[in-house]
Structures are given as C-alpha cells and as structure tokens.
Amino acid sequence: MAVTIRDVAKAAGVSPSTVSRALSLPDIVDPTTRERVMKVADHLGYRPNRAARGLITGRTGNIGLILPDLANPFFPSIVKGIQQQAHIADYQVFVADTDEDPTAELGLVRSLAKQVDGIILCSPRMKPSELREAATYCPVVLVNRKAGSIPAVAMDNADGMRQVIDHLAGLGHRRIGFVAGPRSSWSTKERLRGLRAAAAAAAVELVELGHFAPTFDGGMESVEGTLIGGVTAVIAYNDLVALGLLSALRDRGIDVPSQVSVVGIDNIQLSAMVHPALTTLDIPKEKAGRTSIDLLLHLLGDPAAGTGPARELPTELLVRHTTAPAPTTTSEPSGRRRASRL
Amino acid sequence: MAVTIRDVAKAAGVSPSTVSRALSLPDIVDPTTRERVMKVADHLGYRPNRAARGLITGRTGNIGLILPDLANPFFPSIVKGIQQQAHIADYQVFVADTDEDPTAELGLVRSLAKQVDGIILCSPRMKPSELREAATYCPVVLVNRKAGSIPAVAMDNADGMRQVIDHLAGLGHRRIGFVAGPRSSWSTKERLRGLRAAAAAAAVELVELGHFAPTFDGGMESVEGTLIGGVTAVIAYNDLVALGLLSALRDRGIDVPSQVSVVGIDNIQLSAMVHPALTTLDIPKEKAGRTSIDLLLHLLGDPAAGTGPARELPTELLVRHTTAPAPTTTSEPSGRRRASRL
DNA sequence: GAAGAGTCTGAAACCGTTTGCAGGGCGATG
DNA sequence: CATCGCCCTGCAAACGGTTTCAGACTCTTC
Numbered sequence: 001m002a003v004t005i006r007d008v009a010k011a012a013g014v015s016p017s018t019v020s021r022a023l024s025l026p027d028i029v030d031p032t033t034r035e036r037v038m039k040v041a042d043h044l045g046y047r048p049n050r051a052a053r054g055l056i057t058g059r060t061g062n063i064g065l066i067l068p069d070l071a072n073p074f075f076p077s078i079v080k081g082i083q084q085q086a087h088i089a090d091y092q093v094f095v096a097d098t099d100e101d102p103t104a105e106l107g108l109v110r111s112l113a114k115q116v117d118g119i120i121l122c123s124p125r126m127k128p129s130e131l132r133e134a135a136t137y138c139p140v141v142l143v144n145r146k147a148g149s150i151p152a153v154a155m156d157n158a159d160g161m162r163q164v165i166d167h168l169a170g171l172g173h174r175r176i177g178f179v180a181g182p183r184s185s186w187s188t189k190e191r192l193r194g195l196r197a198a199a200a201a202a203a204v205e206l207v208e209l210g211h212f213a214p215t216f217d218g219g220m221e222s223v224e225g226t227l228i229g230g231v232t233a234v235i236a237y238n239d240l241v242a243l244g245l246l247s248a249l250r251d252r253g254i255d256v257p258s259q260v261s262v263v264g265i266d267n268i269q270l271s272a273m274v275h276p277a278l279t280t281l282d283i284p285k286e287k288a289g290r291t292s293i294d295l296l297l298h299l300l301g302d303p304a305a306g307t308g309p310a311r312e313l314p315t316e317l318l319v320r321h322t323t324a325p326a327p328t329t330t331s332e333p334s335g336r337r338r339a340s341r342l
Numbered sequence: 343m344a345v346t347i348r349d350v351a352k353a354a355g356v357s358p359s360t361v362s363r364a365l366s367l368p369d370i371v372d373p374t375t376r377e378r379v380m381k382v383a384d385h386l387g388y389r390p391n392r393a394a395r396g397l398i399t400g401r402t403g404n405i406g407l408i409l410p411d412l413a414n415p416f417f418p419s420i421v422k423g424i425q426q427q428a429h430i431a432d433y434q435v436f437v438a439d440t441d442e443d444p445t446a447e448l449g450l451v452r453s454l455a456k457q458v459d460g461i462i463l464c465s466p467r468m469k470p471s472e473l474r475e476a477a478t479y480c481p482v483v484l485v486n487r488k489a490g491s492i493p494a495v496a497m498d499n500a501d502g503m504r505q506v507i508d509h510l511a512g513l514g515h516r517r518i519g520f521v522a523g524p525r526s527s528w529s530t531k532e533r534l535r536g537l538r539a540a541a542a543a544a545a546v547e548l549v550e551l552g553h554f555a556p557t558f559d560g561g562m563e564s565v566e567g568t569l570i571g572g573v574t575a576v577i578a579y580n581d582l583v584a585l586g587l588l589s590a591l592r593d594r595g596i597d598v599p600s601q602v603s604v605v606g607i608d609n610i611q612l613s614a615m616v617h618p619a620l621t622t623l624d625i626p627k628e629k630a631g632r633t634s635i636d637l638l639l640h641l642l643g644d645p646a647a648g649t650g651p652a653r654e655l656p657t658e659l660l661v662r663h664t665t666a667p668a669p670t671t672t673s674e675p676s677g678r679r680r681a682s683r684l
Numbered sequence: 685g686a687a688g689a690g691t692c693t694g695a696a697a698c699c700g701t702t703t704g705c706a707g708g709g710c711g712a713t714g
Numbered sequence: 715c716a717t718c719g720c721c722c723t724g725c726a727a728a729c730g731g732t733t734t735c736a737g738a739c740t741c742t743t744c
Contacts, residue, residue, distance in 0.1 A: 346729090346730055346731080347730065347732095348731095359732080359733080362732055362733085363732090363733095390730080390731070391729090391730050391731065392731095393729095394731040394732090395731055396731090397729095397731070398730090398731060398732050398733080399731090
C-alpha cells in the first residue's frame, strides 16, 4: 500500500541503499543520481518509515511528556513550548496525563521508555528514589523539579519569592500568609524555603496556612485558614488557588485588595481576565518547555540541540489589582472574623 | 542493552517464536511452557518493541491528535478524554497543536500518517477538500466537525442553540446578538444555523455581530458591535469570547446581567470561577474525546472498541448569573449608547 | 503394530530501513 | 600499459518482532 524505499529504488533504477544514502547522506552520492532519486521520491510521495529506521538506528524520533494534569492551565503553555521546539528538530511528542496520581508516573515512564528517545517529566510528584529509577529506563529531563544530577529546568523560586515578599512588605504588610500546594509538590517546598528566607530578610512574619489541592476548589477551602491567620496579605501556591481564594473571599464580603491583598504564582492567561486582575508572579512557561527540549536533545547528542541552555529561569512579578497597601492595623478586619469563628 | 525476545527465549530454553506465541496467543502453547516463558519474561522485565511489532503487523499502537490551540481551555478537556480511553485500549497519543494555522493542518496529517494507526482531527479549520485528502492518508475521525462520510463526533448544536434562545426569550429578550467565531470554524456556521432556526421559532430577532477571534481579546473587541447592535442579550461563540465581552462591558460601566445578559458556550472550568458566574451551554468535552477514540478503534476494527457510539452528543444549558430578565424597553440602555457612538 | 489425527514447537521468511564491506569503473601516475 | 587509489554503487546482514510452514511427538484407533 504505502510507498517504500524499494519502490523508489525500482522507479529510479538504483538499489535501495542508494536511495537511503541519497536522502540521508546526500554528499556521498553522485549528483546526477541524487537528483534523479530525489525527484522520483518526491513524485511518488515517499516518506521513510520512522519505525523501521528507528529499529536499526536505535532512535525513534519520539519524545515522551508526562505531566500531572492538562486541565490545569499552567501545563498547556509548557506543552506548547515543548511541541514548538520538538517539531523544529523533527521530533514528535507523546503526551501523557497522570491525573495527579503520583503512583501512575513511574508506570507511564516504563511503558513509554522503549518508544521514545527521552522523556520530559513535568512537575513530577514521585519520590526522589523513583525519579532515580525512572532515569535508568531512558534519558530524562525534569521540569519544575530538581533531583541529584538529572538535567532539569527550574524556576528561580528564591528570587521570585523575594520579589513577592518585597512587594508586599513595601506596601506595609507585616503578616503574610502562604497557602501551600500538595506536600508531594517539589515547588511547594522550594517556594516555602524561598519565602522563609525572603520574609526573614524583609523582617515580616510568614504564616503557613497549610496544604491544599492546587486547584480552584483548593483555594476556596483555604479561605478559612486565611481568615483565622489574621494576615493582611496572602500568597497562593498558584493562580488557580489564588482565584479560588478570591472567590471565597468575595462570598464572605471581604474586599480585595482593600482588606486583604492576594498574590498568585504562574501568570496563567486567566489571571489577567478576572476582576480585579490578579497580581501574580510570571513564570516563563513556554520558555521552560523549549528549554527542556534543548536540554534533552543536548543529552541525546543531537546536533539540532541549541546552545547549552539556562537551567534556572527568571521570574517576574506582575503587579495588577489584587494588592494594595495594608489596611491600618486598628481596624484589623480579618482578626475580628477570626475571633468570632474560633 | 534492552532485553529482546531472543534473550527471553534463550533464558527460557525455547525459540523466539514460542515466546511470541506465549505472550500474544497464550492458548495455543502448552500451559507449562507458557508459565515458564511468562515468568522469565516478567523476571527479565521484557517489553516487546512496539516499533518492531508494528513493522510486521502494520499497526503502530499510536494515535495522532491534531488541534488548533492547546491554550484554549476547551481543548485540554477533550485531550484528557481521548487519552483516558486510548490508554485503556493500550494506545499512545501523539498531540500536535497547529497554533490556529489552518495551512499547517494538512502537513501535520501527512507527516503523522505513517506513524499512527489513525488520526483524530479536533475542530479542524481546513477546507472540506483538504479534509477529504487527509482522510486518504490514514483513517481519520473528526471532532466538532462533519464532512461527508468521514466518521465524526459532533455536538447537537441545533438543540443547544434552541435551549439558549428559549432561555433568553423566556426572560423577555426580543433582540439577541451573536458574536460569531472565525469564518473557518465549522461550529460558527453550525451554531449560526441553529440560532436562526431557534430565533425564528421563538419569534425573536437575531443580530449577527460579526466574526471575531475565538479568544478573550476577540471578545473584548466585540463589545463595540454589541453596543451598536442595540441588543439586550448576547450569545458568544465560546466562553473565552464571553469572558472578554464581560470584561469589556465592565470597563464601560455596563452591568451584567441587569443591563445586558451574556451567554457563553463550552462550559470551560473558568466560566464558573469568574464573577458573576457565566451562564453557558455545557458541551460534554471529555465524553467527546472518549467517543472519538471509540469511533476510531471501531474504524480500525479493534476489538477493544466500544459499542457503536453516539456521534451527536447532547448539550445542556447551565443557568448561572450572567442572564436576567430583559430591562424594560423604555430605558434601552444600549440603544442610547449606540446613538451616541454612531 | 502401523496409520492417522492432533498438539505443540522450531526454522525461516518477512516487515522497511541503515550500514559495513566489497567490487567495478575510471582517472592519474609511473 | 600496468598499477594504484578514489568515487560511487550494490549486496547482504542486521534491527526485534510475527507468522507461515513443516516436522516431531504423543495419542487413538483399527
């Protein structure tokens, strides 16, 4: 059915080997035959079977991508960056979504390992030991996580957290809450660390409000702790959580930003669409995706790989409309509420 | 490096053929040898090379998925449904994003065709003739589009539009606007047709407000036409457009829903998160994804395919807080505005 | 005890490509 | 004119599986 290298060879009056060479190593074959072969191949619409090629070269031309949840708007942006860069280098991308199930990750790596040249693990939730095991199955690059010597592209969380704290401290906030994400999330730990350091440096108090699902609903749940904590500003694990919190605050009649300031992280599209627009820490998502491919191709020794890429990407605070100067301490709007609820 | 069928054969003291049979046709091999082979295979961690298998069976176990824009929250939901169902049937999914470029679609089909057993084209923007051409390269299933005899899963747009119109008509709206999506979008035409029929049946006037990009920004741009049109309710091409429109209306101090009602389509997650929550037509996105896989596997004659699946999926209007009774005709808030702008 | 049927297994061919190796043709050189 | 080297090309093996075909063996049956 499909046109094979033999069909081309026969039509061009040469052997299959010559066709193969004409197409992949053009300079070692005679110009006139090369021309003829290419013309015939083009005319017949010949496209090499990548599986067959992969069988002998050991390269599939495929890359695997594993991530927790495509429905979280943070990830599609990364996927887009990855795809862009991968297609440029003529790789195809397998995408697999684990539905936030950490136990599914390793299984996916195993089943994917044979079919791909390398795997990108995006915000993996698995344990470090599993991560090491995963890396033994096939070349692996991490995004949003670091582990030992496995190549990784991460964000400069320390600097990002400093920017957020400095912004809030500059507005007069002295008691700042942090709504943490899942315990299994490396970013949670990393951001917490950055926040503690930055809070200490700015001489503000950091209140850790507990762990919540990295979703809108998780953010809504976190409102209780926020009120109890008696803080004037809250930093959310990500924008989705921030939006949930915003919504719950509104339901309780608490105004943002005059009574409480809220800061998100990620800068998902949505964060600019709501009202009031969310102040958030921009994460270069597409850039991270592209960089991870660069890193992987580099690891594979592919000549199409870019130059040694930056592995720690800068972030940038986008001040929009959910942050404002801290309310005067005497009114203490959330403190009153807290007392009544306890 | 990797463990092959020959390694297993040697370790089990049988020939490769027997190993192959033991694993794929268990009942034609002696139970004791089968046991032994399976144990050895398991112990060695043997996993058949799918590329090699595909070479001889002609099946890759891969499915291609082409869609316009992963950043549009409508699509990730579909992708999730597709992946779920595909993984159950032991297929892997290649995802490719065209960045809303209709000319890129056919090229992607061509380059993917050889590596997959079938392709799912999600909301394709290409012309019918190109669609027919695409279907000649490999088995194709359409989502959100119909074209000739190509298998497709679509939404019951006619009924959905009827629900929307009936809802608005019931609230007393007599002049209703529609913000259309891209001209190349099949859904736009389909919805327009459904709206015209429903509007005629309900004896309300339908005002077509022109074509806009299917994005938040597109929605913002559409606000001009909305005001000029002198309508009391607007139906947007999708939720993203509706949200953009909502935002622009707010910027101009026009209250929703008391002055203008707005209805979206898709029910993306986000639509429930904003304030006021968007009234929208729910589209069963994950279900559509799963159905498209059923359809494709059926087409491929795969026994894992579900029963002959429904191809036209029902929609459901979710009444939230952006629709309300039409303002009394005497005030005509947008009419005044219109006059001043013209 | 021989023939026949039936069950299980192994040898070999094949899928579509790449690549090491050898050989043919040709020009240059002595 | 013989020899050497070089450029180009074809043959054949290999990649890791599946599948056809034939043969070995066991078990009936007369």
